[in-house]
Amino acid sequence: xxxxxxxxxxxxxxxxxxxxxxxxxxxxxxxxxxxxxxxxxxxxxxxxxxxxxxxxxxxxxxxxxxxxxxxxxxxxxxxxxxxxxxxxxxxxxxxxxxxxxxxxxxxxxxxxxxxxxxxxxxxxxxxxxxxxxxxxxxxxxxxxxxxxxxxxxxxxxxxxxxxxxxxxxxxxxxxxxxxxxxxxxxxxxxxxxxxxxxxxxxxxxxxxxxxxxxxxxxxxxxxxxxxxxxxxxxxxxxxxxxxxxxxxxxxxxxxxxxxxxxxxxxxxxxxxxxxxxxxxxxxxxxxxxxxxxxxxxxxxxxxxxxxxxxxxxxxxxxxxxxxxxxxxxxxxxxxxxxxxxxxxxxxxxxxxxxxxxxxxxxxxxxxxxxxxxxxxxxxxxxxx
Numbered sequence: 001x002x003x004x005x006x007x008x009x010x011x012x013x014x015x016x017x018x019x020x021x022x023x024x025x026x027x028x029x030x031x032x033x034x035x036x037x038x039x040x041x042x043x044x045x046x047x048x049x050x051x052x053x054x055x056x057x058x059x060x061x062x063x064x065x066x067x068x069x070x071x072x073x074x075x076x077x078x079x080x081x082x083x084x085x086x087x088x089x090x091x092x093x094x095x096x097x098x099x100x101x102x103x104x105x106x107x108x109x110x111x112x113x114x115x116x117x118x119x120x121x122x123x124x125x126x127x128x129x130x131x132x133x134x135x136x137x138x139x140x141x142x143x144x145x146x147x148x149x150x151x152x153x154x155x156x157x158x159x160x161x162x163x164x165x166x167x168x169x170x171x172x173x174x175x176x177x178x179x180x181x182x183x184x185x186x187x188x189x190x191x192x193x194x195x196x197x198x199x200x201x202x203x204x205x206x207x208x209x210x211x212x213x214x215x216x217x218x219x220x221x222x223x224x225x226x227x228x229x230x231x232x233x234x235x236x237x238x239x240x241x242x243x244x245x246x247x248x249x250x251x252x253x254x255x256x257x258x259x260x261x262x263x264x265x266x267x268x269x270x271x272x273x274x275x276x277x278x279x280x281x282x283x284x285x286x287x288x289x290x291x292x293x294x295x296x297x298x299x300x301x302x303x304x305x306x307x308x309x310x311x312x313x314x315x316x317x318x319x320x321x322x323x324x325x326x327x328x329x330x331x332x333x334x335x336x337x338x339x340x341x342x343x344x345x346x347x348x349x350x351x352x353x354x355x356x357x358x359x360x361x362x363x364x365x366x367x368x369x370x371x372x373x374x375x376x377x378x379x380x381x382x383x384x
Contacts, residue, residue, distance in 0.1 A: 044169045045177045054080045054177060057150065061175055062114075063143045065131075065168035067155040068179030069319070071293055072219025077177060078154050082125040085150045090357070093120045097127035097354055099347045103138050110138045114147035124149040129350050130343075131155040136163035143171055156296060179218075181319065187211040190221060195238060198229035202238040209240060213247050219289060254280055258287055259294040260326065262371045263333050265379030274368055284367035285356055291371060292349045297322075299342040301334055311335075336378045345374055 045053045054077040057064060066078050079089060086094040102109055113126040126142075128135065131153045142151055158165040168176040188211045195202055202210070210228075214221045228246045232238055254277045261269035277287060297318055304314035311331050315322055322330045337345075352370035356363045 043175050045175050047178060047180065050077065050177050050179070051080075053175065054078075054084070056084055057081055057175075060173055061150065062146065063139070063151040063153065063168060063171070063174040065153045065155065065164060065174070065176040066179060067153075067158045067165065067176065069157040070179045070181045070218050071156060071296055072222070072289070073179035074154050074156075075289070076218055076222065077179060078127060078152050081150070081152055082127060085123050086125045087122065091120075092358065094118050094122050094124045095127070096124070097129060099130045099350050100128070100132065100135050101347050101351075103128075103135060107138060108141075110135075110142040110151065111145045111147070114142045114149045114151050115145055117148055125152060126150070127152045127154065129154045130347055131164060133158075133163045136167055139164065139167055140171075143167070143174055146173075187214060187221070190218075191225065194222070194225040195229070198232075200229060200232055200236065200238050202243075206238055206240050206243055210238075210243050210247055213243075219293070223286060254282060255287065255290040256323075256326065258371070259291045260329050260333075262291055262374045263294055263298060263337075263378055264329060265336060265375050265377075267372065267375050267379070270371060270375050274371065278364060284363035285353055287367050288349050288353045288356070288370065291374065292346050295342050295346045295349070298330075298333055298337055299339055299346070301330075302337055302342060303339050305334060306339060333378070341377060345377055348373060 054064075054066070064078075064081055066074050066081070068074055082089055082095060089095055096113055098109070106112075110126065110128060113124075116124065118124050126149045128139075128151070131139075132155065135153070139151070139153060153164065153168070155164060165176055168174040188207055191202075191207050191210050191214070195207075210225075214224055224247050228238065228243065231246045232242055235242075254273065257273040258270065258277055260266075261273050274287075301311075301314040301318060304317060305311060309317070311334050314334065315327065315330055349370055352366050355361060355366045359366070
């Protein structure tokens with residue numbers, strides 16, 4: 001929520017409408033817009049610097065693209081950057097987020113939000129979630145408008161030829177942060193840092209066991225490590241027995257039950273799994289994010305099938321691999337979904353998460369409604 005500064009509003013309108021706007025290269029106006037005026041950073045952020053860059057974006061950065069196959073890490077770094085600029089994710093005046101669906105209804109919204117000033121002071125953050133190359137034009141205009149807000153665009157895996165990735169890597173005042181799956185030494189470092197932040201320590205053998213039993217998705221790993229820290233409250237050290245009692249069991253299994261029931265069109269199973277998740281204290285937002293990650297994996301496999309891969313081949317190409325006990329259910333789901341429907345379903349899940357944060361409605365009710373819609377969409381695609 002913000003209001004428009006008159007001078008910036010004029011520049012925003014000019015960037016959208018003028019024949020000398022940012023898409024018409026070669027004029028002085030265009031060069032000034034695409035270079036961000038005074039000339040700021042333009043860069044591909046190295047993996048080793050990604051966390052530090054997200055935690056303290058340079059002042060002259062107007063736009064961040066945070067992308068990669070680890071959607072949990074994409075989300076974590078986007079939230080870190082947003083907090084660094086706006087101070088809090090819960091401030092409705094300095095935080096706004098939406099999906100590409102909003103741009104289809106209002107193509108100029110990204111530019112308008114980037115140019116709006118906060119009603120309460122401070123710098124605003126504008127987050128565009130679930131982005132693809134289809135939003136490259138809107139992002140180009142928004143960066144060229146030189147608004148006060150920090151634009152954060154969140155996307156899945158993008159290849160080096162991606163228009164969106166190229167835009168943020170090559171435009172002054174913009175940066176691209178890759179988010180790859182955790183593994184090896186990086187996962188060990190995550191475990192050590194998480195335990196240290198909670199005032200806990202563990203010997204090398206315990207750290208190795210924990211990292212070996214976590215997945216490669218950063219958000220799921222964070223949930224498991226938070227659960228371990230809660231379990232060990234009052235202790236100073238994590239033992240192997242502590243780790244084995246907590247990591248990778250009840251909550252993760254419950255989330256799997258919820259998302260597999262929803263994506264499989266099993267309304268009865270979904271009702272039971274949601275009730276169990278509530279009993280175990282699993283947050284509604286965690287459930288929605290787990291469902292979104294599951295749909296991302298389905299979309300990757302279904303897209304491979306559309307290109308000619310057999311279901312088994314498409315499923316085996318996923319990283320991390322599908323757990324062997326879940327492979328039959330996953331293959332059944334591949335027959336229920338199409339890429340376009342999965343994209344729409346993921347957008348609805350993201351909107352549900354936004355509603356949890358902004359509407360005041362009970363989180364559990366918002367979550368249940370979204371997952372019931374998801375199950376209904378899956379059920380409508382049962383092969384006849």
